Amino acid sequence: MTDLQFPQTDALEVVRVALDEDLGGPDGVDVTTSATIPPDQVSTAHVVARAAGVLGGIPVVPLVFDEVARRLGAAPVHVEVLRADGDRLVRGDVVATVEGSTQVVLVGERTMLNIVCRLSGIATHTRQWAQELEGTGATVLDTRKTTPGLRALEKYAVRAGGGTNKRMGLHDVAMIKDNHKLAAGSLARAYAAVRARYPDVPVQVEVTTTAEALESVGVGARFLLCDNMSVDLLHETVEAVRATGEDVELEATGGLTLDVAREYALTGVDYLSVGGLTHSSPILDLALDLV
Numbered sequence: 001m002t003d004l005q006f007p008q009t010d011a012l013e014v015v016r017v018a019l020d021e022d023l024g025g026p027d028g029v030d031v032t033t034s035a036t037i038p039p040d041q042v043s044t045a046h047v048v049a050r051a052a053g054v055l056g057g058i059p060v061v062p063l064v065f066d067e068v069a070r071r072l073g074a075a076p077v078h079v080e081v082l083r084a085d086g087d088r089l090v091r092g093d094v095v096a097t098v099e100g101s102t103q104v105v106l107v108g109e110r111t112m113l114n115i116v117c118r119l120s121g122i123a124t125h126t127r128q129w130a131q132e133l134e135g136t137g138a139t140v141l142d143t144r145k146t147t148p149g150l151r152a153l154e155k156y157a158v159r160a161g162g163g164t165n166k167r168m169g170l171h172d173v174a175m176i177k178d179n180h181k182l183a184a185g186s187l188a189r190a191y192a193a194v195r196a197r198y199p200d201v202p203v204q205v206e207v208t209t210t211a212e213a214l215e216s217v218g219v220g221a222r223f224l225l226c227d228n229m230s231v232d233l234l235h236e237t238v239e240a241v242r243a244t245g246e247d248v249e250l251e252a253t254g255g256l257t258l259d260v261a262r263e264y265a266l267t268g269v270d271y272l273s274v275g276g277l278t279h280s281s282p283i284l285d286l287a288l289d290l291v
Contacts, residue, residue, distance in 0.1 A: 004085055004159045006059045010152035011115075015063050017149070018111045019071070026071070033106045039074070043102040043290050045109075047116075049089040050285035054127045056085050056157035057119030061096050061112055068108040074101045085160040086123070095286070102290075109288045118150075119157040120284035126161025126277050132258055138265035138272055141166040141251065145275035154278045166273060174203045175225065187212075188219045195220070204251070210237045217244050225273075228254035231263050238268040 062079040069076045077100025098105055129140040142158045155165045167173035174194045184190035194203050204223040205216040213224055226234055234252055241248050251271040252264050
């Protein structure tokens with residue numbers, strides 16, 4: 001795959017927080033490993049897929065073990081990455097080997113697996129959506145419904161699975177929802193206020209009816225979020241917006257599932273946004289086995 005731009009800085013922060021959680025703080029200890037494994041013992045381990053899926057987050061493997069070695073004052077372990085993010089896996093595939101201090105390997109095992117299994121699950125789920133939409137002209141997007149603190153990594157996993165990131169937060173795209181319209185007094189006022197205050201920021205307007213969509217186009221919106229529309233209503237809305245002759249991007253969202261994904265995509269929308277990519281993807285089962 002093309003360069004997915006792994007968020008190294010964010011990942012390292014997540015790794016450190018996760019290790020603190022597991023060890024009881026920056027100076028904490030794995031009581032079982034420290035009691036049973038001599039500091040000079042070395043081992044080789046394989047990171048193995050226990051189920052078929054799509055790999056996501058493989059750069060986390062060396063990050064975790066490097067950080068554990070630093071905390072233990074041990075020599076760095078050697079990690080050989082054998083598969084790339086976005087690769088399809090079958091049960092039994094070895095995705096990385098780890099060689100070095102047994103203490104380092106065992107202390108870092110669960111932290112590494114927690115993160116990589118989570119990201120691989122998101123990549124696997126996203127790939128299912130991307131495949132379902134092939135040939136429709138529509139693209140699957142993620143949302144802001146991410147695990148607090150893991151957004152950069154989870155959105156990276158969406159990219160690894162073949163999906164596309166929407167906005168990263170409240171700062172990079174303005175989204176005018178019903179509450180904004182009500183608080184501002186009207187859609188026109190809300191839209192004008194955003195354009196005046198942040199002229200360079202893309203603006204999207206949430207709509208639930210064809211009339212709202214046409215009103216939004218009329219005030220200048222060129223990116224619409226069609227929320228919780230039926231297939232028939234969405235098709236009607238797409239046709240009405242396209243008939244204006246304006247270059248408007250259209251996104252469908254709200255309760256979308258894989259079994260209806262293609263039907264929604266074929267209405268002519270540009271995007272389907274799916275919160276479930278990040279809030280409801282099951283993990284992909286991976287394990288670390290000493291050999």
